[in-house]
Amino acid sequence: MVLPDNIPADMEREINEKGGLESITLKIPSRELLNRIAKIHQALSDVIRLKIMFFLYEQRACVCLLRQITSLAYSKLSYHLKILRDIGLITYEKSGNYAIYSLTDFGKFCIENCIAASGDYRGEE
Amino acid sequence: MVLPDNIPADMEREINEKGGLESITLKIPSRELLNRIAKIHQALSDVIRLKIMFFLYEQRACVCLLRQITSLAYSKLSYHLKILRDIGLITYEKSGNYAIYSLTDFGKFCIENCIAASGDYRGEE
DNA sequence: CAAGTATTTCAAATTATCTTAAAACATCTT
DNA sequence: AAGATGTTTTAAGATAATTTGAAATACTTG
Numbered sequence: 001m002v003l004p005d006n007i008p009a010d011m012e013r014e015i016n017e018k019g020g021l022e023s024i025t026l027k028i029p030s031r032e033l034l035n036r037i038a039k040i041h042q043a044l045s046d047v048i049r050l051k052i053m054f055f056l057y058e059q060r061a062c063v064c065l066l067r068q069i070t071s072l073a074y075s076k077l078s079y080h081l082k083i084l085r086d087i088g089l090i091t092y093e094k095s096g097n098y099a100i101y102s103l104t105d106f107g108k109f110c111i112e113n114c115i116a117a118s119g120d121y122r123g124e125e
Numbered sequence: 126m127v128l129p130d131n132i133p134a135d136m137e138r139e140i141n142e143k144g145g146l147e148s149i150t151l152k153i154p155s156r157e158l159l160n161r162i163a164k165i166h167q168a169l170s171d172v173i174r175l176k177i178m179f180f181l182y183e184q185r186a187c188v189c190l191l192r193q194i195t196s197l198a199y200s201k202l203s204y205h206l207k208i209l210r211d212i213g214l215i216t217y218e219k220s221g222n223y224a225i226y227s228l229t230d231f232g233k234f235c236i237e238n239c240i241a242a243s244g245d246y247r248g249e250e
Numbered sequence: 251c252a253a254g255t256a257t258t259t260c261a262a263a264t265t266a267t268c269t270t271a272a273a274a275c276a277t278c279t280t
Numbered sequence: 281a282a283g284a285t286g287t288t289t290t291a292a293g294a295t296a297a298t299t300t301g302a303a304a305t306a307c308t309t310g
Contacts, residue, residue: 024184047163076270113242204259
């Protein structure tokens with residue numbers, strides 16, 4: 001990979017000090033990993049799903065309880081639960097009629113990151 | 126907020142031990158904050174934008190350099206840069222003709238979270 | 251100020267995500 | 281087995297995000 005014809009001199013110097021473009025781009029995660037990171041963020045990019053995640057961070061819950069918390073129809077809720085489930089943020093166990101949902105360890109980790117970041121989430125839009 | 130008519134007994138006990146549904150739901154971030162968190166995740170839910178973020182984590186860059194790294198048309202690149210800029214993940218300074226982009230502190234924080242999580246990003250889909 | 255380079259904006263076309271209501275499944279109760 | 285309850289699936293339409301290419305802006309240099 002070659003540098004563009006004319007780029008600012010100080011930037012070019014920085015890049016060369018780091019061993020050139022190649023060695024910088026080597027540090028970028030693989031397309032596969034970027035894809036996975038993208039999908040996880042996608043799963044957490046919806047207010048409904050975040051509300052579910054934050055609730056489950058405090059308390060495991062059957063779907064009927066989540067229905068009450070969110071005021072959503074079952075089918076809609078189920079759609080969002082599936083997205084969180086498929087990406088590995090939540091899991092569930094059956095208990096009679098009920099499906100009892102809870103966060104996976106990875107789900108907890110993500111919500112804790114959100115909480116840690118919340119101080120920095122001041123809107124600058 | 127009242128509990129649904131029939132929920133599993135052990136779940137009901139857990140909820141009561143935490144002071145009931147109200148005190149649990151009080152811990153969920155406000156709709157405003159959830160909205161902001163959702164938008165940030167949305168901004169990071171695209172492979173192109175993640176690639177830009179990870180590159181800028183290593184090295185500030187003008188748009189023409191990012192164009193080379195990503196092999197995108199300027200207009201498309203500019204669209205994605207705007208999304209990252211608007212949410213406060215990246216910033217830029219003009220230097221002559223060039224716009225030199227770099228991560229904000231918050232952007233760095235987010236990418237560091239991604240890196241920390243990468244160990245856990247094993248696909249279970 | 252005209253021409254060149256770097257970057258952004260715009261609107262139309264495309265694609266992805268979300269919502270809705272109806273139907274299907276699973277488990278429990280009688 | 282039939283009815284009730286809890287949950288998921290499906291397919292259609294509605295909404296939102298992305299892509300594309302052309303035109304616009306901004307700065308620089310001769």
